[in-house]
Amino acid sequence: MRLRLTMLYMVVALALLIISAAGHLRLLNEVGKVFGGFFWAIDTGGRIVVVSTPPQLPLFEAGAESLTTNSHIVAVNKVTGETGITQVYQRAQPGDAISYTISSNNNAHASITRPAERFTLDMWWQSYGMALLAGISWLLVGAFLVATAREWTGAVEGITLLPPAL
Structure with a gap:
């Protein structure tokens, strides 16, 4: 059960990162414009x-x-x-x-x-880059909590970190 839940969490987290990366690449393409x-x-x-x-x-x-x-x-x-x-x-x-x-x-x-x-790159970092870093941190902490949960409540704590990572 824990392995399936961890894998599901990782798939959702990866999907979020791919969507986010597409947006950030578009924004980074605007640097200098x-x-x-x-x-x-x-x-x-x-x-x-x-x-x-x-x-x-x-x-x-x-x-x-x-x-x-x-x-x-x-x-x-x-x-x-x-x-x-x-x-x-x-x-x-x-x-x-x-x-x-x-x-x-x-x-x-x-x-x-x-x-x-x-x-500028600094404008991207201040407006979006730090939020990206925070979101990735939330996803990593959530993955750790889901993967190491000994009972259902620990897994729920990890899953609830997905919305803030958005």
């Missing part, structure tokens, strides 16, 4: 939202308020949508002024101008 100085995503409504700002840079004025934020970016340098933001970043040089049009829940529009920044 120009970006807006914040991390963004597409929400369930197809709108561009600010996720976070690297600790090395000033906060984005219409930053990530919550997981259900009502502020979103409708245009970048007057170009709308996800393709607009990526096109602007591809053409920009560090220090170039980039103008963002922000819409909030009351449909009021505001304009924010920020300089383009170069994404």
Whole structure:
């Protein structure tokens, strides 16, 4: 029983590491490239939202308020949508002024101008690398607990370390 549970844990942990590695490789591929100085995503409504700002840079004025934020970016340098933001970043040089049009829940529009920044390895490490290291640590501790558990409660303690590793 313990061997099967340990093997199942290891398969799930390996799947999580593979998925995580794909995302981290994509992010590491962006090192040295120009970006807006914040991390963004597409929400369930197809709108561009600010996720976070690297600790090395000033906060984005219409930053990530919550997981259900009502502020979103409708245009970048007057170009709308996800393709607009990526096109602007591809053409920009560090220090170039980039103008963002922000819409909030009351449909009021505001304009924010920020300089383009170069994404660095330190920004990746501070924002995502340390979390990756912590997640791997949780997976290793969980694997140790599952593999050495003498009874069911010890195995459960190891299994409960999977969610924090995500």
